[in-house]
Amino acid sequence: xxxxxxxxxxxxxxxxxxxESLLELAAKEVFEMMVQSDLESIPKTDENTAVGDTTAMVGxxxxxxxxxxxxxxxxxxxxxxxxMLGSVGEVNPSEVPDAIAEICNMVAGNFKxxxxxxxxxxxxxxxxxxxxxxxxxxxxxxxxKIVVPLNYESHPxxxxxxxxx
Amino acid sequence: MKxxxxxxxxxxxxxxxxxxxxxxxxxxxxxxxxEAGNGIEALAAVKxxxxxxxxxxxxxxxxxxxxxxxxxxxxxxxxxxxxxxxxTEGSESRVVEALTxxxxxxxxxxxxxxxxxxxxxxxxxxxx
Numbered sequence: 001x002x003x004x005x006x007x008x009x010x011x012x013x014x015x016x017x018x019x020e021s022l023l024e025l026a027a028k029e030v031f032e033m034m035v036q037s038d039l040e041s042i043p044k045t046d047e048n049t050a051v052g053d054t055t056a057m058v059g060x061x062x063x064x065x066x067x068x069x070x071x072x073x074x075x076x077x078x079x080x081x082x083x084m085l086g087s088v089g090e091v092n093p094s095e096v097p098d099a100i101a102e103i104c105n106m107v108a109g110n111f112k113x114x115x116x117x118x119x120x121x122x123x124x125x126x127x128x129x130x131x132x133x134x135x136x137x138x139x140x141x142x143x144x145k146i147v148v149p150l151n152y153e154s155h156p157x158x159x160x161x162x163x164x165x
Numbered sequence: 166m167k168x169x170x171x172x173x174x175x176x177x178x179x180x181x182x183x184x185x186x187x188x189x190x191x192x193x194x195x196x197x198x199x200e201a202g203n204g205i206e207a208l209a210a211v212k213x214x215x216x217x218x219x220x221x222x223x224x225x226x227x228x229x230x231x232x233x234x235x236x237x238x239x240x241x242x243x244x245x246x247x248x249x250x251x252x253t254e255g256s257e258s259r260v261v262e263a264l265t266x267x268x269x270x271x272x273x274x275x276x277x278x279x280x281x282x283x284x285x286x287x288x289x290x291x292x293x
Binding site for chain 2: 032086098101102105110113119120121122123126
């Protein structure tokens with residue numbers, strides 16, 4: 001086996017049972033500090049699948065190969081942008097994708113910072129935002145997927161981490 | 166006290182506005198605020214005028230914050246200008262690299278206005 005690949009495999013970090021609560025904590029901290037709003041936990045049910053016309057994604061590469069994503073409605077995204085900017089009235093539409101991308105970036109960074117073996121061995125990509133009326137996110141990852149739904153001002157947001165095995 | 170002229174470097178325009186708002190919330194009396202979307206734009210701004218403080222992201226397209234710091238060291242008029250990194254980067258090694266190249270400190274995103282104040286105020290004391 002290629003020694004470099006061997007080292008890479010040995011350094012791979014596997015998800016454990018704490019990751020879901022760490023992702024929830026990372027998201028809550030970002031919203032508390034940057035949106036001045038508290039996220040509330042939502043009980044997980046089978047019907048509780050991710051929907052919404054706005055998705056922000058950030059890739060993680062290194063000790064883990066994964067995609068962090070946030071999905072919500074455009075109205076929720078607009079409200080988040082308003083909270084970040086401290087706007088009272090309408091938000092400039094061009095700033096909404098920028099805001100939601102930055103939230104995703106901060107949640108990903110905050111999450112990996114909470115896992116010692118990831119913090120120093122994992123890089124984040126530049127975020128990407130998808131907007132549209134009807135699409136399905138299909139992660140070509142054969143590993144675990146951690147999904148944390150949280151309520152922002154009574155509107156659901158789905159925080160997901162899709163991990164390549 | 167002279168009102169500080171500050172350069173904010175971040176590829177997110179929303180984040181640049183949040184940093185400016187946080188500085189105001191922290192009670193920093195601001196002079197001119199100049200914004201740049203990456204290291205290349207920031208270098209152009211630095212060559213165009215002097216600043217009392219630079220706040221820069223690390224992960225940016227075109228030229229990242231670490232390369233900006235390296236190139237900033239070669240700009241004579243920017244010598245002595247304090248740079249604080251404002252970043253989501255959780256990697257200690259990249260933060261240490263930034264400090265080694267010449268950054269005076271770092272603020273991790275997400276942040277509170279108090280955290281901004283704690284890092285920035287001592288660096289602006291020289292303007293008193």
